[in-house]
Amino acid sequence: MLEVSNLEFSYDDGSPILKDISFSISKGERVALLGPSGYGKSTLGKIIAGHMNPDKGTVLLNNQKLSKYKGYKPIQLIYQHAEKALNNRWKIKDSLYEAWDIPVELLERMGINQSWLDRWPNELSGGQLQRISVLRALSPKTQLLIADEITASLDTITQAQLWNVVGDVLDTNNTSLLMITHNESLAKRICSRIIQIESLCTCT
Amino acid sequence: MKLIDNNNSKYTRFSVKSFNRRQWAGFFVVLGSLFLVILALVGTFMPEQSYAIDYNHKYAAPSLSYLFGTDELGRDMFYRTLKGLALSIKIGLMAAFVSSCIALVLGTLSAVFGGKVDSCILWLIDLCLGIPHIILILMISVSLGGGEIGVTIGVIATHWAHLTRLMRAEIMQLRNQPYVHVARGYGHSYFTIGRKHFIPHVLPQYIIGLVLLLPHAILHEAGITFLGYGLPLDVPAIGIILSESMKHISVGMWWLGFFPGLLLMIIVLIFDRVGTALREILDPMRSQK
Numbered sequence: 001m002l003e004v005s006n007l008e009f010s011y012d013d014g015s016p017i018l019k020d021i022s023f024s025i026s027k028g029e030r031v032a033l034l035g036p037s038g039y040g041k042s043t044l045g046k047i048i049a050g051h052m053n054p055d056k057g058t059v060l061l062n063n064q065k066l067s068k069y070k071g072y073k074p075i076q077l078i079y080q081h082a083e084k085a086l087n088n089r090w091k092i093k094d095s096l097y098e099a100w101d102i103p104v105e106l107l108e109r110m111g112i113n114q115s116w117l118d119r120w121p122n123e124l125s126g127g128q129l130q131r132i133s134v135l136r137a138l139s140p141k142t143q144l145l146i147a148d149e150i151t152a153s154l155d156t157i158t159q160a161q162l163w164n165v166v167g168d169v170l171d172t173n174n175t176s177l178l179m180i181t182h183n184e185s186l187a188k189r190i191c192s193r194i195i196q197i198e199s200l201c202t203c204t
Numbered sequence: 205m206k207l208i209d210n211n212n213s214k215y216t217r218f219s220v221k222s223f224n225r226r227q228w229a230g231f232f233v234v235l236g237s238l239f240l241v242i243l244a245l246v247g248t249f250m251p252e253q254s255y256a257i258d259y260n261h262k263y264a265a266p267s268l269s270y271l272f273g274t275d276e277l278g279r280d281m282f283y284r285t286l287k288g289l290a291l292s293i294k295i296g297l298m299a300a301f302v303s304s305c306i307a308l309v310l311g312t313l314s315a316v317f318g319g320k321v322d323s324c325i326l327w328l329i330d331l332c333l334g335i336p337h338i339i340l341i342l343m344i345s346v347s348l349g350g351g352e353i354g355v356t357i358g359v360i361a362t363h364w365a366h367l368t369r370l371m372r373a374e375i376m377q378l379r380n381q382p383y384v385h386v387a388r389g390y391g392h393s394y395f396t397i398g399r400k401h402f403i404p405h406v407l408p409q410y411i412i413g414l415v416l417l418l419p420h421a422i423l424h425e426a427g428i429t430f431l432g433y434g435l436p437l438d439v440p441a442i443g444i445i446l447s448e449s450m451k452h453i454s455v456g457m458w459w460l461g462f463f464p465g466l467l468l469m470i471i472v473l474i475f476d477r478v479g480t481a482l483r484e485i486l487d488p489m490r491s492q493k
Contacts, residue, residue: 046385049385049389050388050389051382051385051388051389070391071391072389072390072391073389073390073391075389076389077385077386077389079382079386081382084381084382084383085382085383085386086383087383087401089404089405095383098387098390098392099390100390136386136390
C-alpha cells in the first residue's frame with residue numbers, strides 16, 4: 001500500500017539526514033520506526049505525510065502521490081507536541097471539527113469531555129490536547145496513521161488508554177500505522193514489525 | 205503566613221496597576237480617535253465664509269475674536285488651519301488605508317508563494333525604500349499633475365513597504381507552524397487557511413501598522429505641499445499655510461506659522477499615541493503588562 005523508495009533529504013547545512021531510504025507498509029499493518037534521536041525519524045514522518053518535500057525519491061500510496069488525493073488526505077501525521085498542532089487562538093471545538101465530522105460516540109470513547117469543547121487550548125493539559133489531536137487524525141478516510149512520539153510526554157496509564165482506543169479505531173477502519181518512537185517495549189506491544197532507522201540509513 | 209500575605213498584596217498591587225494601564229490605553233484610543241473624527245468632520249463641513257477674504261482685518265494678531273490671527277488677505281487662520289488639518293487627515297486616512305491593503309496582499313503573496321514572487325516583491329520593497337520617500341512622492345505627484353489625487357497616490361505608492369515586510373515575516377513564520385501543515389492535510393485550501401488561520405493572527409499587527417502609517421502619511425502630504433509640488437495654492441492645506449507663512453515670518457507675523465505648525469504636530473503626536481496605545485491593547489506580547 002505505502003511504497004517509499006530511494007528517499008533522500010538534507011537540511012540547509014547540506015549534511016544528509018536521510019539517504020537512500022526504501023521500505024513499504026501493507027494495508028492494516030502496524031510498523032514501528034525505532035531509533036535514537038537525531039536520526040531523522042520525525043523528518044521521515046513529515047516527508048511521508050507530505051509536510052515536507054524530499055530532495056530525491058518518491059512516496060506512493062496505492063501507486064499514487066499524496067498530492068493527487070483531494071480533500072482529507074489518507075496519510076495523517078500526529079505531532080508529538082499537540083499544543084503546536086492546534087491553533088491556540090481557536091476554541092477546541094473549532095480545531096476538532098476543522099478535521100472531520102467526529103461522532104460523539106468517538107469523543108466519549110477517547111475520554112473527551114463535552115465541557116472541554118468550549119475551552120481554549122491553554123486551558124487543557126498536554127494529555128487532554130493530545131487526545132484531541134489524535135482524534136482529528138482518526139477519520140475513516142485515513143489509510144495510514146503516522147504517530148510521531150504521540151505518547152512520549154504522557155504517563156503510563158494515559159498512554160495505555162490512548163493506545164487502546166487508537167488500536168480499536170485502527171482495527172475498525174483497517175488503517176495502517178507507522179509509529180515513530182524510541183520506546184522499544186511500547187513498540188513491541190503495539191506493532192507487528194519493527195524497523196530500526198539505522199538499518200535503513202546508510203549514512204553516518 | 206507573613207510571606208503568603210506579602211505575596212498576595214504584591215500580586216494584587218501589580219494586577220491593579222496593569223489593569224489601569226490597559227484601561228488607560230483604551231481610554232486614550234477612544235479619546236484620541238474621537239478628537240480626530242470631530243476635527244475631520246468640523247473641517248469638512250465648515251462653510252467657506254468662515255475663512256473668507258476680509259480686507260478690513262488684515263494681519264490681525266491673535267485675539268479672542270481671531271484665535272490664530274489673520275493673514276494678508278484677512279482670512280481667519282483658526283478656521284483655515286482646521287480646514288487644512290481636516291484635509292490632511294482625510295488624505296492621510298485614505299493613503300494609509302490603501303497602502304496597508306497593498307501591504308497585506310503583497311506580504312501574504314510573498315510569504316505564501318515564495319520563490320520568484322517573493323524575490324520580485326522583495327525587489328520592489330528595496331526599490332521603494334532605496335529612494336528617500338519625499339523625492340519619490342515628489343516625482344509621482346508631479347508626474348500625475350499634482351493636486352489631491354497626485355499627492356494621495358504618491359503617499360500610497362511609498363508607504364506600503366515597511367508594513368509589507370512585517371506582514372511577510374509574520375506569515376512566513378505562520379506558514380511553517382505544524383497546525384498549518386495539519387490543516388493542509390485535512391484538505392483545506394490555502395485560501396481557507398489564509399482566511400481562518402493567517403488573517404486573524406496578523407490582524408492586530410495590521411491595525412497597529414495602519415494607525416502608525418497615518419502620521420507618516422499626514423507629514424509627507426504636508427511636506428510635499430509645503431515644497432509646492434502637492435495641493436494647489438487655493439486649497440487651505442496645512443502645507444500651503446506653512447509655506448505662505450514663510451514670507452511673513454521675517455516681519456514678525458509669527459502666528460501665521462506657529463499655530464498651524466503646532467496643531468499639525470499635536471495631530472501627528474495624537475495619531476502616534478493612539479497607535480502605541482492600540483499596540484498595548486492588541487499585541488499579545490504586550491497585553492499582559
